[in-house]
Amino acid sequence: MSPEDQPAVVYVVDDDAGVRQMIARMVRSVGLAAESFESVQAFLERLDPTRPGCLVLDVRLPGESGLDLQDHLEKAGIDLPIVFVTGHGDIPMSVRAMKGGAVDFIEKPFRDQDLLDAIHAALARDAAQRRDAQARAAARARLDTLTPRERQVLERVVAGLLNKQVAAELGTSEQTIKLHRGRAMRKMGAESLAQLVVLAQLAGAVEPPPASPR
Amino acid sequence: MPHSSAAPERPLSSTDQPGGDAAQREHLLAALRQCRERFRAVADYTYDIESWVASDGRLLWVNPAVERVTGYTVDECLAMGDYPLPLIHEEDVADVAGALEGALSGTSGNDLPFRLRRRDGGPVWVAMSWQPTFADDGTGLGYRSSMRDIGDRKAAEEALVEEHRLLTSIIAHIPSDVYWKGRSFRYRGCNEAFARSAGVEHPEDIVGKSDYELAWEQRQTDYFRACDRRVMEENRPLLNIEEVERQADGRQAVLLTSKVPLTDAEGRVTGVLGIDTDISELKRVETELRRVRAELEARVQERTAELSTANQRLRREIGERERAQAALQVSEERYRLVSELTSDYAYAMAVDAGGRCQVEWATDAFARVTGWQPTGLQGHCDWIAFVHPADRPVAERRLRILLEGRSTVQEFRVVTPDGQTRWLRDHARPIRDGEGGRVVRILGAAQNVSSERQAEEEARRHQAALAQVARLSAMGETAAQLAHEVNQPLCTAIGNAQTALRLLAAPEPDLDELRAALNDIVAFGEHGAAVIRRLRQFLQRQQPEFVVINVQRMIEEIAALAEADARQHECRVQFEVADDLPAMRGDSIQLQQVLLNLVHNGLEAMAALSGSRRELNLRARTEDGGDIRIEVSDTGTGFGEEAAARAFEPFYTTRPGGLGLGLAICRSVVEAHRGRLWIVPRGDPGATLAVQLPGLAQEHP
Numbered sequence: 035m036s037p038e039d040q041p042a043v044v045y046v047v048d049d050d051a052g053v054r055q056m057i058a059r060m061v062r063s064v065g066l067a068a069e070s071f072e073s074v075q076a077f078l079e080r081l082d083p084t085r086p087g088c089l090v091l092d093v094r095l096p097g098e099s100g101l102d103l104q105d106h107l108e109k110a111g112i113d114l115p116i117v118f119v120t121g122h123g124d125i126p127m128s129v130r131a132m133k134g135g136a137v138d139f140i141e142k143p144f145r146d147q148d149l150l151d152a153i154h155a156a157l158a159r160d161a162a163q164r165r166d167a168q169a170r171a172a173a174r175a176r177l178d179t180l181t182p183r184e185r186q187v188l189e190r191v192v193a194g195l196l197n198k199q200v201a202a203e204l205g206t207s208e209q210t211i212k213l214h215r216g217r218a219m220r221k222m223g224a225e226s227l228a229q230l231v232v233l234a235q236l237a238g239a240v241e242p243p244p245a246s247p248r
Numbered sequence: 249m250p251h252s253s254a255a256p257e258r259p260l261s262s263t264d265q266p267g268g269d270a271a272q273r274e275h276l277l278a279a280l281r282q283c284r285e286r287f288r289a290v291a292d293y294t295y296d297i298e299s300w301v302a303s304d305g306r307l308l309w310v311n312p313a314v315e316r317v318t319g320y321t322v323d324e325c326l327a328m329g330d331y332p333l334p335l336i337h338e339e340d341v342a343d344v345a346g347a348l349e350g351a352l353s354g355t356s357g358n359d360l361p362f363r364l365r366r367r368d369g370g371p372v373w374v375a376m377s378w379q380p381t382f383a384d385d386g387t388g389l390g391y392r393s394s395m396r397d398i399g400d401r402k403a404a405e406e407a408l409v410e411e412h413r414l415l416t417s418i419i420a421h422i423p424s425d426v427y428w429k430g431r432s433f434r435y436r437g438c439n440e441a442f443a444r445s446a447g448v449e450h451p452e453d454i455v456g457k458s459d460y461e462l463a464w465e466q467r468q469t470d471y472f473r474a475c476d477r478r479v480m481e482e483n484r485p486l487l488n489i490e491e492v493e494r495q496a497d498g499r500q501a502v503l504l505t506s507k508v509p510l511t512d513a514e515g516r517v518t519g520v521l522g523i524d525t526d527i528s529e530l531k532r533v534e535t536e537l538r539r540v541r542a543e544l545e546a547r548v549q550e551r552t553a554e555l556s557t558a559n560q561r562l563r564r565e566i567g568e569r570e571r572a573q574a575a576l577q578v579s580e581e582r583y584r585l586v587s588e589l590t591s592d593y594a595y596a597m598a599v600d601a602g603g604r605c606q607v608e609w610a611t612d613a614f615a616r617v618t619g620w621q622p623t624g625l626q627g628h629c630d631w632i633a634f635v636h637p638a639d640r641p642v643a644e645r646r647l648r649i650l651l652e653g654r655s656t657v658q659e660f661r662v663v664t665p666d667g668q669t670r671w672l673r674d675h676a677r678p679i680r681d682g683e684g685g686r687v688v689r690i691l692g693a694a695q696n697v698s699s700e701r702q703a704e705e706e707a708r709r710h711q712a713a714l715a716q717v718a719r720l721s722a723m724g725e726t727a728a729q730l731a732h733e734v735n736q737p738l739c740t741a742i743g744n745a746q747t748a749l750r751l752l753a754a755p756e757p758d759l760d761e762l763r764a765a766l767n768d769i770v771a772f773g774e775h776g777a778a779v780i781r782r783l784r785q786f787l788q789r790q791q792p793e794f795v796v797i798n799v800q801r802m803i804e805e806i807a808a809l810a811e812a813d814a815r816q817h818e819c820r821v822q823f824e825v826a827d828d829l830p831a832m833r834g835d836s837i838q839l840q841q842v843l844l845n846l847v848h849n850g851l852e853a854m855a856a857l858s859g860s861r862r863e864l865n866l867r868a869r870t871e872d873g874g875d876i877r878i879e880v881s882d883t884g885t886g887f888g889e890e891a892a893a894r895a896f897e898p899f900y901t902t903r904p905g906g907l908g909l910g911l912a913i914c915r916s917v918v919e920a921h922r923g924r925l926w927i928v929p930r931g932d933p934g935a936t937l938a939v940q941l942p943g944l945a946q947e948h949p
């Protein structure tokens with residue numbers, strides 16, 4: 035089953051049984067799947083990173099705190115979006131949480147819609163992240179089918195060199211370069227040079243351009 | 249030679265040449281003269297005395313040597329009728345006369361030694377040789393004799409003989425073995441001593457023998473031979489060789505041997521001379537001496553070692569004694585200081601059959617603390633006289649306990665002679681007259697706790713004010729805590745309500761979910777209300793009310809609240825309350841607050857644990873002294889070293905959002921009840937806090 039096919043799940047981690055049952059119930063009431071855990075340890079034991087979803091987390095958990103968990107997940111390469119919930123929110127803590135990639139920081143008691151909006155946003159981000167990852171993986175797979183020569187040609191074409199320049203650099207004829215370039219484009223599934231550049235970047239064959247301000 | 253030259257030429261005889269002519273005669277005379285001159289030259293100057301005696305014994309001729317030797321002149325001799333007898337030493341005359349008679353009768357002799365008597369009376373040794381003389385026709389003409397002066401020779405011979413005797417005597421008597429051998433290694437002689445060693449009877453018996461014919465062992469003999477050869481070949485002495493030899497008598501002897509080469513006048517080696525000195529005895533003595541000396545040294549060393557050991561022991565004993573003395577001194581000094589300076593005193597009281605007590609002795613501090621002299625109290629029929637009237641019931645109860653044979657600790661006041669009041673804490677122990685006998689003595693120690701008590705009084709006076717401050721602080725703490733405690737159920741209730749509304753909006757509402765949500769709204773609404781109620785209860789109490797309280801009931805009252813809190817923490821809580829708890833005087837609400845606080849702390853400490861391990865225990869029991877002890881234990885993270893040390897400091901907290909006043913306030917409340925609150929040190933995970941409160945029985949029996 036591919037990741038997209040799996041239904042998204044909302045993980046709720048809160049040491050207060052009442053609160054976590056309430057949030058789980060609220061999530062279920064809008065037709066989403068929810069799983070609740072009383073501790074970070076319990077959550078980590080059950081986590082399936084391939085499954086799309088998001089995390090609703092109490093900032094102050096006994097043992098490993100919510101912020102600690104955020105660090106922990108990041109280090110483990112798990113890119114699960116987090117919605118923080120707190121009973122006693124304070125500014126430094128929320129700043130840290132947001133910097134760590136939190137989707138939202140919600141103070142108890144909260145309006146149900148606020149929490150649900152935050153959860154939906156988190157799930158959307160997760161889906162986007164997973165799509166990106168998938169595209170990257172696909173592009174990387176295509177790149178791996180290139181011969182070393184085709185790869186050399188691709189790297190130079192993507193860097194903006196003309197066929198003639200590539201031929202001179204690799205010590206061969208422009209005709210041969212055209213042939214390699216055509217094969218590389220076909221293999222990468224690119225219909226234009228612009229598409230080839232994007233795919234090459236996705237595959238990690240070349241450095242992406244400096245991020246444009248969003 | 250005047251004599252010869254002066255001799256007249258005259259014919260010897262007219263009949264020498266009968267009928268010869270003159271010339272021939274002249275020639276013959278000349279020849280004769282020549283012959284006579286030669287004869288004279290010889291005869292006159294011969295060294296020996298030469299003489300010619302005619303057959304009738306008359307001296308015909310003697311040469312001048314006679315005067316040189318004897319002092320008598322030739323003419324004097326010629327005048328003697330019986331020459332040479334007057335010249336002969338009387339002891340030798342007979343021998344010489346005999347010889348000369350023989351000479352006249354035709355015998356000859358040689359080298360007959362005898363003494364002449366010189367004119368000056370001294371003897372002169374001569375050796376005489378004589379021969380009869382014959383004419384051509386064979387007729388006897390007497391004899392001729394020559395006497396040779398052998399005085400020097402004789403002296404030399406005598407000296408030699410003397411020397412030889414001396415040498416022989418030396419060799420014979422020297423305590424060493426002396427022997428000498430020729431080049432052929434055969435003995436030429438030895439002394440008696442060597443003969444004995446060699447096992448021969450006389451020294452002469454050894455002459456001509458070789459060592460191989462003597463009593464030595466083969467090995468020894470070879471060795472002797474080698475030494476002898478070496479000495480002779482190298483012509484050099486071997487001196488002072490020490491050797492062990494088996495003697496002829498079988499005795500093993502240690503010999504000091506020297507061998508020297510013997511040489512002739514030309515320095516050629518002719519043999520070897522050996523001198524052996526038996527040093528066996530010397531050696532034995534020397535060995536003995538060495539042994540005795542070694543023994544002596546060993547003894548000396550032994551004795552020295554003993555002495556040094558004894559010395560060390562002595563030094564150690566001295567050291568120990570000094571230390572003991574020093575320790576004793578320190579101990580005495582300490583005791584003196586203790587008895588002089590401390591406010592504690594010890595005492596012993598005798599108890600008579602009627603249960604009355606008399607002070608036997610008491611330490612110095614007794615007088616300082618109580619103001620009474622122990623001897624001064626002898627006059628009182630009962631020591632209780634100096635106890636403060638208000639405390640006499642306590643003192644009497646104390647005495648009853650002691651007389652029943654139990655130890656006791658009591659506090660009571662005494663009144664000094666000048667009317668001051670002192671608080672004493674008295675520890676006393678009864679001594680029975682044997683097993684199960686009556687109490688005959690009481691031993692005790694008392695402490696002046698007046699200042700402590702004054703401080704307590706003062707503290708109690710400040711307590712109300714302090715409690716007020718504490719309550720205000722507690723309010724702040726409680727408020728912060730409540731903010732969270734109220735917020736949680738509130739949030740839960742609101743969230744559930746919103747969800748319920750959302751569920752209702754669905755075309756086919758999930759009724760089970762709806763019911764669960766509504767139930768939770770009720771439960772958490774009530775939970776919030778309970779928190780608020782607790783707060784209100786706490787805030788309502790302004791003044792502590794010290795009344796007699798039933799501790800068991802007081803604990804039961806908080807059980808419900810503690811359990812609610814525990815449920816919220818998903819934790820098990822257990823109460824173990826003994827049913828013999830004494831009553832106490834105090835403020836029940838304040839104490840309940842303390843216990844709830846401790847319970848809540850414990851629950852918080854276990855928040856990080858998985859559910860099965862969360863266990864909280866509250867135990868209450870009666871202590872030996874009648875105190876009430878309540879312990880709250882959790883299985884949480886426990887106190888760290890720093891936390892344990894600082895737990896009771898205000899504003900110290902390990903909890904996020906905590907104000908750090910909880911335990912500080914708890915302690916002030918417990919101390920206001922004359923109790924104690926502390927962390928029980930233990931190895932297990934988790935923490936135990938203990939509250940000890942005075943039971944009522946102790947103050948009012």
